[in-house]
Amino acid sequence: MTSPVLDRPALWAGPVIDVDVHATPPSLEALFPYTDPVWVQGALERGWKGPNGQALAYPPNAPTTARDEWRPQGRPPASRLEDLQQHVLDPWRTEFALVNTAYGVDSLRHPDWAPALARAVNDWLIAEWLEKDPRLVGSMVIPARDPAAAAAEIERVGCHPRIVQVTMPVRSERLYGQRVFWPIYEAMTRHDLVMGLAWGGTSEDAPSPTGYASWYAEEYAAEIQVFGAQLTSLIYEGIFQKFPQLRVTMLESGFTWLPTWSWSMNKKWKGLHREMPWVDRLPTEIIRDHVRFSIAPADLGPDVQARRLLEWLNSDDLLMFATDYPHLHTDDLGRVLGLMSESMRDKVMHTSARAWYRL
Numbered sequence: 001m002t003s004p005v006l007d008r009p010a011l012w013a014g015p016v017i018d019v020d021v022h023a024t025p026p027s028l029e030a031l032f033p034y035t036d037p038v039w040v041q042g043a044l045e046r047g048w049k050g051p052n053g054q055a056l057a058y059p060p061n062a063p064t065t066a067r068d069e070w071r072p073q074g075r076p077p078a079s080r081l082e083d084l085q086q087h088v089l090d091p092w093r094t095e096f097a098l099v100n101t102a103y104g105v106d107s108l109r110h111p112d113w114a115p116a117l118a119r120a121v122n123d124w125l126i127a128e129w130l131e132k133d134p135r136l137v138g139s140m141v142i143p144a145r146d147p148a149a150a151a152a153e154i155e156r157v158g159c160h161p162r163i164v165q166v167t168m169p170v171r172s173e174r175l176y177g178q179r180v181f182w183p184i185y186e187a188m189t190r191h192d193l194v195m196g197l198a199w200g201g202t203s204e205d206a207p208s209p210t211g212y213a214s215w216y217a218e219e220y221a222a223e224i225q226v227f228g229a230q231l232t233s234l235i236y237e238g239i240f241q242k243f244p245q246l247r248v249t250m251l252e253s254g255f256t257w258l259p260t261w262s263w264s265m266n267k268k269w270k271g272l273h274r275e276m277p278w279v280d281r282l283p284t285e286i287i288r289d290h291v292r293f294s295i296a297p298a299d300l301g302p303d304v305q306a307r308r309l310l311e312w313l314n315s316d317d318l319l320m321f322a323t324d325y326p327h328l329h330t331d332d333l334g335r336v337l338g339l340m341s342e343s344m345r346d347k348v349m350h351t352s353a354r355a356w357y358r359l
Contacts, residue, residue, distance in 0.1 A: 008092055011334050014346065017353040018097040020251050020294045020322035021088060023129050025050075025103060025121065026079040034123040039116045051117070053107025053169075057200030057207075059216060063328050070326035077326040081129055088325045089135055095350065096359050098165060099138045100251065101125050106144045106169050106202050114143035115153060122157050130162040137357065139165035139196050142184070144172060151183040158191035164357045165194040165249070169201025170226050177230075177237030189245045194357060197230060199223060199252040227253040228261050231291070235265065238278040240290045247356060248291045252324060255293040256300065259312035262287055288315050292356055294322035295348065297329040298336050307339045316344040320353045 025031050028050040032040050042048070058065040066077035070087050078084065089097060103121050108114040122140045130138045140157050142150035157163055166188055174180060176197075188195055206212050208222035209229055227250060240246055265283035273279070279286075300306040313319075337345050353359065 007334065011337060012345070012349055015350040016092050016094050016321065017350040017357075017359065018088065018092065018094050018323050018325075019249065019320045019353050019357070020296065021084060021097045021099055021325040022078040022327070023081075023084070023099045023101050023125060024054075024076045024079045025101075025124060026075050031117070031120040031124050034127070035120040036116055039113055039120075042113070051104035051107045053104030053202065054102055054200065055104070056107075057102075057104075057171075058327070062216065064220065065328070066326040067328045081132055084325060085133065088323050089133070092323070094135055096353075096357075097136055098353075098357065099125065099129055099136050100165075100167055100196060100198060101139065101141055102167065102169070102198055102200055103141060104200070105141050106172070108143075109145065111146060111149070114146065115149040118143050118150075118153050119156070122153070122163075126157075126160060126162065137162050137164045137359065139163075139167045141167050144168055144184075145202070147181050147183045151187040154184065154187035154191060154193070158187065158193055163193070164359070165196045167196045167198050170197050170199060170223065170230055170253070171201030171205060171207055172230075173202055173205055175230060175233035175237075177233030177235070177239050179237075182242065185239060185243045185246055189243050192245070192358065195246065195248045197227065197248060197250050197253070224254060224257055228257065231261070231287075232265060235283045235286050236269075236276050236279060238276065240286050241278050241280065246290060249320070249356070250291065250293045251322070252296065252327070253293060254297050254299040255295065255313070255319060256298070256306070256309050258287075258293065258318075259309055284314075288318065291318070292320055292352065293318055294324070295319050295333070295336055296322040296324035296327075298332045300332050300335055300339075303335070303339065306335070310339055310344075316341070316347050317352050319344075319348045320356065321349045 028043060071077050101121055105114055105118045108117060118141050125138050130136050140163050142153050144150055207219045209225050213219040262284045269279060269283055
């Protein structure tokens with residue numbers, strides 16, 4: 001499969017902001033310089049090699065985990081800054097790239113070790129990636145199981161000028177619209193950070209709304225249902241009325257499901273508004289003001305249906321360009337851009353992300 005970056009001049013000649021590239025610590029030991037010694041000692045004594053949540057969401061040898069040409073020998077994909085520069089930043093002539101570090105912190109239940117691991121990952125990201133390439137901005141990780149500890153980590157790191165987002169794994173023990181998460185949103189909005197709702201998450205819970213799948217393919221497909229459930233929870237429980245400055249980016253969720261899902265939310269809101277009087281306007285209107293979607297994966301069908309789906313979005317501002325480096329998706333960026341108006345292409349490739357992330 002040919003990498004889309006090889007066709008960059010033919011696909012797009014203007015500025016590029018990539019809202020989803022990944023950085024992966026090459027090993028737990030790589031985090032030791034940024035980790036309190038008590039947890040280094042604990043890991044060595046236990047022979048612990050790090051949380052397993054990420055490996056379950058992205059099986060290391062699955063083709064969806066990394067493109068062949070982006071899979072190095074002897075180390076995890078996306079674990080070295082030079083690889084990101086060579087594979088994506090330089091070929092795309094990227095102006096800014098948003099680095100998401102999904103390390104499975106949420107799959108660690110220890111009430112002290114999980115926050116310590118989040119601190120180590122964030123300090124590693126800043127020192128080893130963000131401060132070494134001015135094109136990079138970062139998405140911090142938090143111990144999402146513990147809202148108080150998560151808010152404390154946002155307070156610690158959220159003021160860093162290169163941190164623009166907080167990663168929240170889409171799989172969680174509770175739906176994110178529930179009030180227990182208010183301290184996280186209060187800290188996010190006070191620091192003007194985006195909530196990045198990212199693929200994967202809590203490994204002990206079923207990776208679908210109704211239970212465990214037999215095959216990874218089922219689990220992979222069912223993740224879209226979890227994105228839809230979280231979006232519904234955020235809207236119906238009134239998070240955007242409670243925190244009117246909150247901005248949410250859906251990462252790796254696709255977007256072709258949105259028109260029908262949001263139509264269904266509108267319909268149910270109209271019929272059951274008495275149950276949620278705080279939701280003061282149509283869910284589709286809330287989405288346009290508060291939610292954005294990365295375009296990888298695009299999950300397009302035939303052109304005629306895909307063009308209609310883009311029209312049904314009824315907004316040029318909802319979509320933002322992403323390579324989702326190093327994960328494998330079909331090379332349909334040319335098709336996506338070809339189905340859009342010129343004004344929408346410009347917004348997707350850089351204008352919307354520039355405004356959304358204050359770049």
